[in-house]
Amino acid sequence: MKPVHWADVGESTFVLGLRFLVAVYRLFGRVPFLLVLYPVVFYYRVRRGVARRASMEYLQHLQATHGSLGQEPTWRHGLRHFLSFADTLLDKTLAMSGRYRFENIRFDGVEAILELTKRGQGAVFVTAHMGCLEMCQAAINRTRRIRLNVLVHTAHAEQFNRLLGRLDPDGAVRLIQVAEITPATAVLLSECVARGEFVAIAGDRVPVGGGRTVRVPFLGAEADWPVGPYVLAALLKCPLFLMACLREGDGHTLHFDRLADEVVLPRRSRDEVFATLAGQYAQRIETLLARSPYEWFNFFPFWAQR
Secondary structure (H helix, E strand, O other): OOOOOHHHHOOOOOHHHHHHHHHHHHHHOHHHHHHHHHHHHHHHHHHOHHHHHHHHHHHHHHHHHHOOOOOOOOHHHHHHHHHHHHHHHHHHHHHHHOOOOHHHEEEEOHHHHHHHHHOOOOEEEEEOOEOOHHHHHHHHHHHOOOOEEEEEOOOOHHHHHHHHHHHOOOOOEEEEEOOOOOHHHHHHHHHHHHOOOEEEEEOOOOOOOOOOEEEEEEOOEEEEEEOHHHHHHHHHOOOEEEEEEEEEOOEEEEEEEEEEOOOOOOOOOHHHHHHHHHHHHHHHHHHHHHHOOOOEOOOOOHHHOO
């Protein structure tokens, strides 16, 4: 597929849209919510050829490497992929409004995170655009034992923070808008980790303004991955975990997977360290997607981004 930067495709969720969805769900419930949402998703799939082709490319890679679909993907699988994204928008709304049933969230690997909080130590969470990150935030807000700072590439970060504040005034999640990791950003995040807080950063999209990447296999083909999460963990001198929350069965599972106790970047071998960490990250994502194949939401030519 023709290279297209993910930032040029545009985000499908935004502040006003989420506020509208929250209002619809609160006033009318689930069925009217879906009646509003599903036509939008159908329209999006029909009109956005790039997203439609990217979805099919991902499904083909997944089937070829893991056989998770049971057959070669067709338009039905593609439609199910988009409807899964619609269901995740509902999950986001429920999570942000505090109406998701917390007992439906299962935890995998959370013991290591709770042990860090007991010692007053923070960490870096590297995430991906799959599943529902807001569910992670809801679970963290519910426990009140973890404070999370989420790095986002959106000029609407402060509006999101105000929205989160209205929905949950005592929330333990803060969004921080960053285009790149500057010295000032590093100092701010270092102070957060020193207080025993956690920092979340996406590791599956290349930098907007250009930046260093590493190329490792993903679902049977080479793909470019940013090195920012690993540089950040090295700067903050703290552990590095993969964090993801995927729909499984009648609920969600929040996964924490340790990638490194400490990231050290020797001058002569840092490229090898980047490749090793990004390779581990990509493999863990593959394992999760093999179990939940419709939870990948990068609707752009992922393997063509450079």
